[in-house]
Amino acid sequence: MPEELDAIQAVADDLVHLRSHPAPSPVEEHGSVYDGLLGGDPSHWAFGTDFEDPLAGVDTAIPDGVDPRQLATYCLMLADDALVASQRLGQWCSRAPDLEEDIALSNMALDLLGQARLLLARAAAADPGVVPPLPAGSPVPPEDALAFFRPDGAFRNVRLVELDNGDFAVTTVKQLLLSSVRLAVFERLRDSRDHVLAAVAAKGVNELTYHRDYAARWFVTLAQGTPESRRRLDAAVAHVWPFFAELLLGEPVEVALAAAGVGVDPATVRDDVTAVLGQVLTAAGVEEPSPAPLAGGQGRRGRDGVHAEALSLLLAEMQVVARAHPMGQW
Amino acid sequence: MTGAARTLGRRPGVAPKLAAVVQSRPDVEQLRERARLLAARVTDPEMPMLTLADLGVLRSVEVTEKRRVVVTITPTYMGCPAMATMRDDLLRVLQEGGLEATVRVSLSPAWSSDWITERGRRALAAHGLSAPGPAPARGGSVPLTLQPTVRRVRCPRCACDDVELTSEFGATACKALYRCTRCREPFEHVKEI
Ligand SMILES: [Zn+2]
Numbered sequence: 001m002p003e004e005l006d007a008i009q010a011v012a013d014d015l016v017h018l019r020s021h022p023a024p025s026p027v028e029e030h031g032s033v034y035d036g037l038l039g040g041d042p043s044h045w046a047f048g049t050d051f052e053d054p055l056a057g058v059d060t061a062i063p064d065g066v067d068p069r070q071l072a073t074y075c076l077m078l079a080d081d082a083l084v085a086s087q088r089l090g091q092w093c094s095r096a097p098d099l100e101e102d103i104a105l106s107n108m109a110l111d112l113l114g115q116a117r118l119l120l121a122r123a124a125a126a127d128p129g130v131v132p133p134l135p136a137g138s139p140v141p142p143e144d145a146l147a148f149f150r151p152d153g154a155f156r157n158v159r160l161v162e163l164d165n166g167d168f169a170v171t172t173v174k175q176l177l178l179s180s181v182r183l184a185v186f187e188r189l190r191d192s193r194d195h196v197l198a199a200v201a202a203k204g205v206n207e208l209t210y211h212r213d214y215a216a217r218w219f220v221t222l223a224q225g226t227p228e229s230r231r232r233l234d235a236a237v238a239h240v241w242p243f244f245a246e247l248l249l250g251e252p253v254e255v256a257l258a259a260a261g262v263g264v265d266p267a268t269v270r271d272d273v274t275a276v277l278g279q280v281l282t283a284a285g286v287e288e289p290s291p292a293p294l295a296g297g298q299g300r301r302g303r304d305g306v307h308a309e310a311l312s313l314l315l316a317e318m319q320v321v322a323r324a325h326p327m328g329q330w
Numbered sequence: 331m332t333g334a335a336r337t338l339g340r341r342p343g344v345a346p347k348l349a350a351v352v353q354s355r356p357d358v359e360q361l362r363e364r365a366r367l368l369a370a371r372v373t374d375p376e377m378p379m380l381t382l383a384d385l386g387v388l389r390s391v392e393v394t395e396k397r398r399v400v401v402t403i404t405p406t407y408m409g410c411p412a413m414a415t416m417r418d419d420l421l422r423v424l425q426e427g428g429l430e431a432t433v434r435v436s437l438s439p440a441w442s443s444d445w446i447t448e449r450g451r452r453a454l455a456a457h458g459l460s461a462p463g464p465a466p467a468r469g470g471s472v473p474l475t476l477q478p479t480v481r482r483v484r485c486p487r488c489a490c491d492d493v494e495l496t497s498e499f500g501a502t503a504c505k506a507l508y509r510c511t512r513c514r515e516p517f518e519h520v521k522e523i
Contacts, residue, residue, distance in 0.1 A: 054435070058435075058436070058437055058438075100496065100497035100499070100507070103497065103499050103500070103501065104497065104498065104499040107499045107502075107503040108499075110407070110409035110411070110503060111407060111408060111409050111503060112409070113409045114405070114407065114408030114409025114410065115408055115409070117408075117409075118408060118437070183472060184471075187470075187471060187472065190469075195438070196437070198438065199437035199438035199440070200408070200437065202437075202438060202439070202440045202468075203405075203407075203408050203437060203440040203441075204408065205468075205472060206440065206523045207407060207408065207503075209472045210498065210499075212472075212474065213474065213475045213476070213479075213498075214498060216474055216476055217476060217478070220476060272471065276474050279474055279476070280474070280476070283476055
């Protein structure tokens with residue numbers, strides 16, 4: 001036994017002295033594959049993972065008759081649903097039931113992150129007042145400030161997306177409900193008078209079509225699979241469905257912007273969503289659940305910033321590095 | 331006109347800009363042509379057998395009054411992590427050609443796999459990737475598809491059409507994974523979108 005420990009220690013000592021990869025040699029003509037990482041281009045790092053302005057080249061004028069503050073709030077609602085759902089899906093990375101699902105869930109996370117980024121940038125462009133203040137000289141762009149420096153109470157996502165991942169069945173049910181509603185909303189949002197929302201929706205429809213089909217197929221597969229997969233799906237439906245009603249409630253901001261031809265009142269997509277879910281439930285042989293809607297504190301809900309502890313924990317993990325380094329240097 | 335310029339001109343939304351070229355000054359036109367040729371050389375970081383022009387990601391190359399080159403690209407998917415690399419590659423190639431350029435992103439109209447050129451499709455096949463079929467019609471309500479997506483896909487290696495879908499998502503969002511039942515090789519199919 002001591003010999004084994006010695007051997008392990010020897011390997012550990014070697015590892016400590018070994019660099020994870022050799023530094024590029026300045027005399028070597030072609031350098032190393034890591035050279036690019038050492039360049040001065042900030043676009044490869046946090047805070048500016050892409051273009052300085054993700055909306056460069058897009059018409060960001062506020063449509064006539066629209067209150068910029070309301071538009072910003074509406075964009076935050078759509079953005080936060082996507083951002084929180086993306087973070088949850090990202091937590092599956094390397095933990096999914098098999099490699100195909102791992103890649104699928106990560107790809108959907110990436111799609112939603114892309115939607116969130118543009119929508120957060122749109123919120124900031126519509127009303128800079130929504131962006132949390134940062135120290136002077138901070139390189140953090142507005143969309144990152146909104147993602148990483150807002151407290152949980154300022155997040156306007158529905159509570160369904162913040163629910164813990166649970167098992168694969170819970171994630172499947174969450175994804176089915178979210179993507180069904182979001183796709184129906186985006187189908188209509190393509191006609192928005194706001195150019196950014198219309199563009200994000202047009203692209204998002206293509207992405208969400210895959211997300212909804214993916215979740216719906218797995219819903220049916222789990223329901224019609226083994227007794228164990230059925231048991232888990234039934235438990236997931238009972239657990240997640242109470243959070244569904246909130247997705248179809250039109251908040252005053254959503255109703256006002258829908259009236260202005262800029263947003264979509266989710267209450268108006270109820271029939272479409274019910275029809276789609278009906279198809280899935282029928283194919284799965286699962287009875288439509290009719291849970292009592294979730295109580296919100298004095299009628300306040302996720303859109304008002306009322307969240308479960310799960311969101312605080314998720315944000316703590318997501319935001320900790322950014323908050324520790326608001327100047328983007330370490 | 332070069333092949334690349336013809337390709338650009340075929341795409342929706344780009345043709346009117348090309349019409350404006352005719353009236354512009356000859357030196358600006360020359361500069362634009364040079365920039366267009368350089369930009370048309372840049373390849374996709376994740377599918378290097380394809381140029382950005384052949385992928386349909388390169389939407390336009392313009393020259394401003396101040397003789398600055400403005401290149402417009404569109405993401406295949408909104409969360410496409412390769413956009414920064416594409417931007418950097420375009421800037422580098424143009425800079426090496428002595429041109430100062432700005433790269434802009436255009437979100438609308440959304441990218442469609444229909445914009446992949448014939449040359450691009452041949453390049454995909456030559457590299458073992460299956461090219462996308464016609465993109466689904468846009469607009470209106472999207473129907474739910476509970477059965478796996480049925481595509482007319484042929485194995486890029488042995489041309490067998492008896493293939494099975496392994497995963498709707500490949501290494502990148504724009505590709506699905508298939509397996510040929512005859513030669514038993516896995517291959518990637520660029521998705522219709
Ligand atoms: Zn084959």
